[in-house]
Amino acid sequence: MAIKADLHLHTSFSGDSTAPMEETILKGIALGLKTMCITEHMDPDYVYENPEEEGMFELNTDSYLYELIRCKEKYAGKIRLLFGVELGVQPHIRRTLALYAKSYDFDFIIASSHLCNRRDPYFPDFYKGRSQEEAYREYFTSILDNLKAFDNFDVYGHLDYVVRYGKTKDENYSYDKYKDIFDRILETLIEKGKGLEVNTGAIGYQLKELNPCTSVLKRYKELGGEIITIGSDAHAPKDIARGFDRAAEILTQCGFKYYTVFEKRMPEFHRF
Numbered sequence: 001m002a003i004k005a006d007l008h009l010h011t012s013f014s015g016d017s018t019a020p021m022e023e024t025i026l027k028g029i030a031l032g033l034k035t036m037c038i039t040e041h042m043d044p045d046y047v048y049e050n051p052e053e054e055g056m057f058e059l060n061t062d063s064y065l066y067e068l069i070r071c072k073e074k075y076a077g078k079i080r081l082l083f084g085v086e087l088g089v090q091p092h093i094r095r096t097l098a099l100y101a102k103s104y105d106f107d108f109i110i111a112s113s114h115l116c117n118r119r120d121p122y123f124p125d126f127y128k129g130r131s132q133e134e135a136y137r138e139y140f141t142s143i144l145d146n147l148k149a150f151d152n153f154d155v156y157g158h159l160d161y162v163v164r165y166g167k168t169k170d171e172n173y174s175y176d177k178y179k180d181i182f183d184r185i186l187e188t189l190i191e192k193g194k195g196l197e198v199n200t201g202a203i204g205y206q207l208k209e210l211n212p213c214t215s216v217l218k219r220y221k222e223l224g225g226e227i228i229t230i231g232s233d234a235h236a237p238k239d240i241a242r243g244f245d246r247a248a249e250i251l252t253q254c255g256f257k258y259y260t261v262f263e264k265r266m267p268e269f270h271r272f
Contacts, residue, residue, distance in 0.1 A: 005035035008231020015056030027237035043088030084108035091149035111153035155195035175215035195227025200243035
């Protein structure tokens, strides 16, 4: 396996995972990973469909960090463990996000769009009464709004996350259909010195490509983008580093020679 770092992982400190952190780490060691970054969900002001789920995506960061420090000490010399977070970005909470990001010494921050104009593309209502293309276009446009509002992050996660949940998923989806928006997103990321995540979690959704699709990655490279992290988005140990050989092959085809690891918010570049 050419890629030795998984930089998008969830454990039981995330509301949608039950995986014990230590079990997650042991699986990474068994797979031969050299670096793992835990990136628990933090989505302030998420819109919950069910009242009983209220607060499930608001991270108890102190408890999470305590367990991570314990594991770092226990497995020192066997694997490098990094302190990360996946922030759900929305323009109206930019101050909340900015304060939170400065409150802890994170190694790595992923910015993600889990909500689009207060609605989650995971739910069918997001697509109701309009074409799938219109829904996807709204989602991609909202990323531009997020980039204008907030920039204390290192990479943007699963840029085309929305295609996981549309009726035909990524069957009729392509970079060319949304080129006007994608180019503005990629140019903005590059101008701000931000990177792009290759998220292999797409495999679990039976998509034809990873997130984002190969054409987006190729365009990012053409525009001068160099910062690429790889994350499995695993919520269970069995999915750690899933599809990493495929990701390395795609990135090499796109012209990338390095993948990136962040420690103390500083990028390190590693050859495939």
